[in-house]
Amino acid sequence: MKKNQLLLAFYGDDFTGSTDAMEALARSGYRTVLFLEAPTQDMLQRFEGIRCVGVAGTSRAKSPAEMTKEIKPIMERLSRLDAPVVHYKTCSTFDSAPEVGSIGEAIRTSRELFPGQKTVSLLVGAPALGRYTLFGQHFARMNGEIFRLDRHPVMSRHPVTPMHEADLRYHLRMQLDEEIGLMNILELEGEPEQVGKRFREKRKEEPAVILFDVLDEARLALSGRLIWEAAEEGERFVVGSSGVEYALTAFWEKAGIASSGHSQPKTASISPSDRILAVSGSASPVSQRQIETAMEQGFHGIRISPVSLADGGSLPQEMLEQAIRLLNSGESVVLYTALGPEDEAISETRKRISDEGIAPSQVGEHIGRQLGRWTKHIMQQSGLRRVVIAGGDTSGFVTSEMGIYGMEMLLPISPGAPLCRVYAQDERMDGIELALKGGQFGGPDYFAKVRDAALE
Structure with a gap:
C-alpha cells in the first residue's frame, strides 16, 4: 500500500455535515483530513497515512448558479485524485430546494466530470444518526421519537428549506427532472451475490439516480459493498449523507481493507477546558x-x-x-x-x-x-x-x-x-x-x- 493511498474523497455541502462525514470515517480508523478548499498532492503529503480527504463547502446555503460556481472546480479537483469513490455529501435530512441548496443541481454539475457514468447512487439514511429510508420515504429521530420527514417538528418548518415531501424521489425530482430508481428494503434482502445481481439489473436500465433504502446496519454494510463494486466498474460519483461513509467503512472492515492504524492526530493528551x-x-x-x-x-x-x-x-x-x-x-x-x-x-x-x-x-x-x-x-x-x-x-x-x-x-x-x-x-x-x-x-x-x- 502506498503511504497515502486514498479510498474516498468527499465534498460536504455545509461544514457541520462535513465534520459528520469525517467522524464516520475517523471513528473506524480511516485517517481523514477535512480541508476548506480542494487540496493539492503536496498538501496531502503533509499527513502521513491519510486514507480519506474531504472539502467542507457552503453550497447548501446557495442558489443554483452560486452552487455551480463553488462546486465545479472542487469536484473537478477531487475527481482527479486517485480515490475510488468521490462523494457529494448532503445533510442526513436532505435539506434542499430548487432555489437553494439544490441537490439536483449538484448532481447535474458534478456528474459531467465522470464521463461514462450513467447512474448515480444516492444513500441518505444513517441509523447511527437516527435517519432511515423505507420505500423511498425518509424518517428522522428527534427526542427519542421517529418522525416522517414531512411531519418532523423541525424539518417540516425549516426556515430556508422546509421539507413538505418525505419521499426523497419526489423531493429530488423537483430539482432534477429525470428518472430516479429505488433499491428498496426488500430488494436488499438475501445473499450478497443475489442482492448484487438485482442492483446490476437496475443499473442496466440507466436511471439518473438509484436511491437506497436504509433501515439497519447489516443492510447498510451491504449497500456499501454495492456502492464500492459499482465504483470499481466506473461509477465513482455518489451522493448522500454520512450514511455513505458509514456504509463504506462497514464494508471495508468486512473486506479487510486496511485503515490508517490511527483515527486522530498524534497528541499527548487532550485536557478539559476551564472556559469555552x-x-x-x-x-x-x-x-x-x-x-x-x-x-x-x-x-x-x-x-x-x-x-x-x-x-x-x-x-x-x-x-x-x-x-x-x-x-x-x-x-x-x-x-x-x-x-x-x-x-x-x-x-x-x-x-x-x-x-x-x-x-x-x-x-x-x-x-x-x-x-x-x-x-x-x-x-x-x-x-x-x-x-x-x-x-x-x-x-x-x-x-x-x-x-x-x-x-x-x-x-x-x-x-x-x-x-x-x-x-x-x-x-x-x-x-x-x-x-x-x-x-x-x-x-x-x-x-x-x-x-x-x-x-x-
Whole structure:
C-alpha cells in the first residue's frame, strides 16, 4: 500500500455535515483530513497515512448558479485524485430546494466530470444518526421519537428549506427532472451475490439516480459493498449523507481493507477546558434547548442583536468586550442569534439585513461572516483555544473568516458533531480545538460536554 493511498474523497455541502462525514470515517480508523478548499498532492503529503480527504463547502446555503460556481472546480479537483469513490455529501435530512441548496443541481454539475457514468447512487439514511429510508420515504429521530420527514417538528418548518415531501424521489425530482430508481428494503434482502445481481439489473436500465433504502446496519454494510463494486466498474460519483461513509467503512472492515492504524492526530493528551466560547447561528429547537441548558450550567448567555448582525461596517464593541471580559475571568460564554424557530429576532434580523440591500440568498453568508469575524476577534483577545460553532448553514462562513485551512477529528462528543483539531497558517489559530454542530445534532448538554472533553 502506498503511504497515502486514498479510498474516498468527499465534498460536504455545509461544514457541520462535513465534520459528520469525517467522524464516520475517523471513528473506524480511516485517517481523514477535512480541508476548506480542494487540496493539492503536496498538501496531502503533509499527513502521513491519510486514507480519506474531504472539502467542507457552503453550497447548501446557495442558489443554483452560486452552487455551480463553488462546486465545479472542487469536484473537478477531487475527481482527479486517485480515490475510488468521490462523494457529494448532503445533510442526513436532505435539506434542499430548487432555489437553494439544490441537490439536483449538484448532481447535474458534478456528474459531467465522470464521463461514462450513467447512474448515480444516492444513500441518505444513517441509523447511527437516527435517519432511515423505507420505500423511498425518509424518517428522522428527534427526542427519542421517529418522525416522517414531512411531519418532523423541525424539518417540516425549516426556515430556508422546509421539507413538505418525505419521499426523497419526489423531493429530488423537483430539482432534477429525470428518472430516479429505488433499491428498496426488500430488494436488499438475501445473499450478497443475489442482492448484487438485482442492483446490476437496475443499473442496466440507466436511471439518473438509484436511491437506497436504509433501515439497519447489516443492510447498510451491504449497500456499501454495492456502492464500492459499482465504483470499481466506473461509477465513482455518489451522493448522500454520512450514511455513505458509514456504509463504506462497514464494508471495508468486512473486506479487510486496511485503515490508517490511527483515527486522530498524534497528541499527548487532550485536557478539559476551564472556559469555552459557543457561537450559535442556529434557530432550531435543539439548539435552543442546548443554549438554555448551557446557561443553566453556568455559561453566560449573550444575545446578538439584529442591529449588530445587519451592520457589516463596524464591530459591536460593547458586546465583544463583554464576552472577552467574561472569558478572561474564567467564565464560559454562549453568543446566540435566536432562541428557537419562533424567536421574533429571526424576522427582524432578515428585515434589517434586507434593508441593507442584501439578497435573501445571501443572508446566511452575511450572518456567518459576521459571526466569524467576531469569533476570531474574541479568540485572539482572550487567548481562547476551544470553541463551538452551532448552525450548519452559517458554520462554513464562520470558519472561513477564522483563517482555517483544515481540520481533523480529535474526539467524538455526540454523533455527527466531534471535537476537531484545526490547521491554520496563522500560529494564533493553528492547533485550536473546534466543534461544529448542525442544528439537529447533540444532546441538551452538548456545550458542557465540549468544554469538559478530555483524553488521557
